[in-house]
Each structure stands twice: as structure tokens, then as C-alpha cells.
Amino acid sequence: xxxxxxxxxxxxxxxxxxxxxxxxxxxxxxxxxxxxxxxxxxxxxxxxxxxxxxxxxxxxxxxxxxxxxxxxxxxxxxxxxxxxxxxxxxxxxxxxxxxxxxxxxxxxxxxxxxxxxxxxxxxxxxxxxxxxxxxxxxxxxxxxxxxxxxxxxxxxxxxxxxxxxxxxxxxxxxxxxxxxxxxxxxxxxxxxxxxxxxxxxxxxxxxxxxxxxxxxxxxxxxxxxxxxxxxxxxxxxxxxxxxxxxxxxxxxxxxxxxxxxxxxxxxxxxxxxxxxxxxxxxxxxxxxxxxxxxxxxxxxxxxxxxxxxxxxxxxxxxxxxxx
Amino acid sequence: xxxxxxxxxxxxxxxxxxxxxxxxxxxxxxxxxxxxxxxxxxxxxxxxxxxxxxxxxxxxxxxxxxxxxxxxxxxxxxxxxxxxxxxxxxxxxxxxxxxxxxxxxxxxxxxxxxxxxxxxxxxxxxxxxxxxxxxxxxxxxxxxxxxxxxxxxxxxxxxxxxxxxxxxxxxxxxxxxxxxxxxxxxxxxxxxxxxxxxxxxxxxxxxxxxxxxxxxxxxxxxxxxxxxxxxxxxxxxxxxxxxxxxxxxxxxxxxxxxxxxxxxxxxxxxxxxxxxxxxxxxxxxxxxxxxxxxxxxxxxxxxxxxxxxxxxxxxxxxxxxxxxxxxxx
Numbered sequence: 196x197x198x199x200x201x202x203x204x205x206x207x208x209x210x211x212x213x214x215x216x217x218x219x220x221x222x223x224x225x226x227x228x229x230x231x232x233x234x235x236x237x238x239x240x241x242x243x244x245x246x247x248x249x250x251x252x253x254x255x256x257x258x259x260x261x262x263x264x265x266x267x268x269x270x271x272x273x274x275x276x277x278x279x280x281x282x283x284x285x286x287x288x289x290x291x292x293x294x295x296x297x298x299x300x301x302x303x304x305x306x307x308x309x310x311x312x313x314x315x316x317x318x319x320x321x322x323x324x325x326x327x328x329x330x331x332x333x334x335x336x337x338x339x340x341x342x343x344x345x346x347x348x349x350x351x352x353x354x355x356x357x358x359x360x361x362x363x364x365x366x367x368x369x370x371x372x373x374x375x376x377x378x379x380x381x382x383x384x385x386x387x388x389x390x391x392x393x394x395x396x397x398x399x400x401x402x403x404x405x406x407x408x409x410x411x412x413x414x415x416x417x418x419x420x421x422x423x424x425x426x427x428x429x430x431x432x433x434x435x436x437x438x439x440x441x442x443x444x445x446x447x448x449x450x451x452x453x454x455x456x457x458x459x460x461x462x463x464x465x466x467x468x469x470x471x472x473x474x475x476x477x478x479x480x481x482x483x484x485x486x487x488x489x490x491x492x493x494x495x496x497x498x499x500x501x502x503x504x505x506x507x508x509x510x511x512x513x514x515x516x517x518x
Numbered sequence: 519x520x521x522x523x524x525x526x527x528x529x530x531x532x533x534x535x536x537x538x539x540x541x542x543x544x545x546x547x548x549x550x551x552x553x554x555x556x557x558x559x560x561x562x563x564x565x566x567x568x569x570x571x572x573x574x575x576x577x578x579x580x581x582x583x584x585x586x587x588x589x590x591x592x593x594x595x596x597x598x599x600x601x602x603x604x605x606x607x608x609x610x611x612x613x614x615x616x617x618x619x620x621x622x623x624x625x626x627x628x629x630x631x632x633x634x635x636x637x638x639x640x641x642x643x644x645x646x647x648x649x650x651x652x653x654x655x656x657x658x659x660x661x662x663x664x665x666x667x668x669x670x671x672x673x674x675x676x677x678x679x680x681x682x683x684x685x686x687x688x689x690x691x692x693x694x695x696x697x698x699x700x701x702x703x704x705x706x707x708x709x710x711x712x713x714x715x716x717x718x719x720x721x722x723x724x725x726x727x728x729x730x731x732x733x734x735x736x737x738x739x740x741x742x743x744x745x746x747x748x749x750x751x752x753x754x755x756x757x758x759x760x761x762x763x764x765x766x767x768x769x770x771x772x773x774x775x776x777x778x779x780x781x782x783x784x785x786x787x788x789x790x791x792x793x794x795x796x797x798x799x800x801x802x803x804x805x806x807x808x809x810x811x812x813x814x815x816x817x818x819x820x821x822x823x824x825x826x827x828x829x830x831x832x833x834x835x836x837x838x839x840x841x842x843x844x845x846x847x
Contacts, residue, residue, distance in 0.1 A: 294718065302804055
């Protein structure tokens, strides 16, 4: 191509490159009529160039959003500047099959699109090139990565046996809720409970039975609380729940309901039918509570009293009078 | 008097293609055989002054048939018509007494040329009726696969200077639920490395999947005179080289026969040193059925074996069938 002169022979192989390169290439004239349609486009669309050349692109492909497409093309023409769209904005310009239709995970081809202004000798943009890149593999790895990260986040926050929040993450949530309540002065309550005579369950029926009791207890807790409440497994047989926007009376109703549901149920494991109860301590948020730690201590104190008062009951923490 | 001509090929599609390519107006009496053993019977019955003989066939293949013809001194002139076009295959059949060797798919002109060359064409008959052959479309898939496979084997044979053994390809419709099982059956108990490459064109879309048996790396390295240690990188290099040759040649062979051209995506390594059953683990397959064409390659006197599978989408079949119909008129 020395001196800008293209010989006929060169033109031939240059066109061959454009035809056979594994990238979609379309050229549109001012009326959006197709001027170039390379083999990538023909093969993936199933439309040979004779069916497309000189036809209005938007009529051949009515699924392409016309306003969006025209806006892109006109801005490229006016500014003589390239425009890009990525698969994240819009998965595809034309819906093509996945290049690997059998083993590929994606249903269709994800595409990055580049619009290129093609200027004539007079400097006018007479044609617009549209380049389609197959980025399905990139899109799929990105989606896999995001799914894996979500799963990892879930794993790092949850307790495997109970599927509740683990202690570490639950304490973070408690910090957050405590700070929020300090600012809003709204109502809030903390419930702490444990399974009565849990050691006996393990000793009598074995640890797998004990695990099943933990699972069932967590299940009842999840069913009884609201979506916005935050439950966690605090220790071996010890559970906690932050009841958001809930004052003492509401928290007591919640605790009492959970207590009666657990007391009424029978857990079956192997041939055993296991019945058990829980004791619960409730502590309402008050201005005088100065730290999440102190709030937990209040709930723990109430739980202690429930145990000593004979178990299978709910105790509300009583703040010392006059302080 | 019409010349008795015998066409021996296991594929009904190939028999029809061959019969169609006989010179128009040549006064012949055409019979057919599905393997070498049937051909020997037909020759003995005087039905084969001229024998068009395929090489890869079940029961008795073309090489065995040629050997038997020579041993029993049977009266026939044999023209081998083969998808296996390796130089070594040509040399072997010539040595076994074949008069000529034609590459599949065979054209009218090539046949006419050979017949003229050997002074065979005698009397013409003006109103020769076209020969009727019943064709099973699956034989068509098998035949184009066989020819494509032969072109790939020829590349490999010339590159490595070896003789590639080519069994008859298998053609099956496979449910997505059974694909893993079908793959496992290809390489039982073996660890494999797998590369796949998508292709699409003229309404035909699919994937070429190369399963390379683990035990083959050392021999391939020797044959390609690979210098240096065979570590993970070297293996990947060898694997990709094999994939390029076999998939590229096979797809080109297929496209040429169907008179289409395919776009080919980049090759993707599906797994290395894994059980075949683990290759597609975790993939949700979105299709119901695939047309699977399985081609096994072995290299004579070497521990090299690999399988090339062409998996075509269900919606490709209509277009494929249409193009196969063109080939046999």
C-alpha cells in the first residue's frame, strides 16, 4: 500500500481479510442500507449477503430498538467520533446463537459493539461501520465470578448447620442496628434464647439428633420472625435475634409465640421422637444502654432468670428503678 | 452387451453418489454390494467386470477384498474409491492390485478419465435409465463425515509421516441427558484432554469436540520431534496443534462437500487430564437433541488415539439434509 495507492491484488486480499475475519462487520450508508455484510454476519444471522445488501438494516432486523440505534449512529456521524456499547449495557445488537451451541453455557452470543465513522475523500461521514465482537466467554466468566463471590459472601456470613447468620456477622449487624437506634431513638429489642437440657438430647439420642434439633429450632425461628429481623446462632445451642422497630410488648409476644411453637413440636430423628423446650430472655433498647455489649448482657441476664425460674419461659429484662 | 459394474460401499448414500457419477449413456448393468464379502460373491457370479471398491467397510474391508481377489485370481478390474486418501493408503491398494485410486467425493469427469485411460469404455447406449438406489439419510451424514475424516487423516499422515487408521464414523441422535454418557463411552476409563470449537454457516451450527487420550502425548511429542520437556505447557501446545489440524481439516472437508463455508470460533479447552464424564459437569444444556458424528483416529504402531466428535444442533438438520439431497440429486 505504498504511497496510499492500493493495487488491485492488494484490494483482493484486503477484502478477503474483511470477509473471513471472525468479527462481525456491517457498513451502513446514510439511509441505513447495508453496504457490507461479512461472512461472520452471514453465517451467524443465517442471512447470506444477497438477502441483506442494499436493504434497510432496521427493516431486516426489526428487533433492534430503532430509537436507540439511530441515536448512536447519528451521534457518530455528527461528531465523527466512535461510539461503543458493551454487553453489560445491552447483551447483544442482533440475537445470535452461542458460538458453542452444545457445550456453551450462554443461550445467545454476548456482543460488544463499536460504531465507526467512515469518512469520504471530502471529509464527510458517508458510511458507518458497525463492528460486532463475540464476548460470550468474558460475559460468562464475569457472571460465574459474581455468582461465586455471592456464594463466598454467603458462606462467610452464615452458620452451616443452622443456615442463620454466624456469630461474627450477627455481631456486625448488632453494631449497625445499635448505632441506628442511638440516632433515631426508635424502638428495638433483643431476644436471646437457648435450648433447655440440650446436653441431654445429645447424650440420649446422639449428636446427629442434636444437630437435627438445632436445625428445627432455627427453622421455627426463621418462620416466626419477620424478614427484617436479624437472627443468628450465637453459640452451641444459643440463639439471638434483633427485632427491628419492636418495643418490649411486641418482643414478648414474639418470644412467647416462639416458645410455644417449639414446646408443641416433635422432632423426629431415626426412630426417636424428641420433644424439648427453650428459655428466652428479652431486652428492650433503652437510652441508658451504652454499647451493644451491654445490650447483650441485659438479654443474657433475662435468659439467666428464665432458666432459674424453671425454664420453658420468657423473661423481660427489668432495668433497675430510678437509674 | 452391457458391461457388468459392481459398486461396493457400506453407505447407501455413497452407492447412490457413485452410481450417479457413472458416465451418462454408458451401457452398463450396475449391481451393489455392502462390504467386501458381498463383493466377492458378486464377482464370482459374473456381475463385476469393473469393481468400484470402498476401503473402510464393516465385515470385510477393501484391503481384505483386494487381497482375496488377488489370491483367488478373480476376474475383475478394481477401481478403489476411498475417503481415506492418505498416500500410504494409495500405495497399499496399488500394491494389492487395484487398477486406479479415486478420491471421494468422486466426480463424473474423474471416472470418465480413468475409464478412458484404461480403454474400458466400450459401447454407448443412448437411453440408459438412471439407476435407482434407496438412500438412508443417516448414511449421508456418515458418508460426508467419512470423507471429511479422510481429509483430516491425510493432513495428519503427511505431517507426522505415519499411517492413520480410520474406522467407520458413528452417527447418532443423542438426547442432551445422554450426552455425558455417550462421551464416556467414547473413552472408557481413560483420562482425556478436550478441546472444542464452535462453527456456524448456512443454517448449520455445531461444535467440533476433540478428545485426546492422555496416553498419547509422549508419542505425539516424538512424532512431531518436539524438543524439550513434556510439561503442562508442552502438552497444551501439542493438544492445540492436533485440534487445529483435525478440526480444521475435518470442518473444511465437510464444508467443501456441502458447498458452504463455516465461521469458526476460537478453540476452548474444556478440560485437561479429566474423566470424560466430568467434562460437561455443571453445564446446563439448553437443547434437546444433537446429531453426533463420532470419528475415532488411531495411529498405526503408536499409542496415539483421539476421537473427534461433530455435534450439530437439532435445527441444523433440515439445512444439512437439504444439502445432502443436492449431492445425490
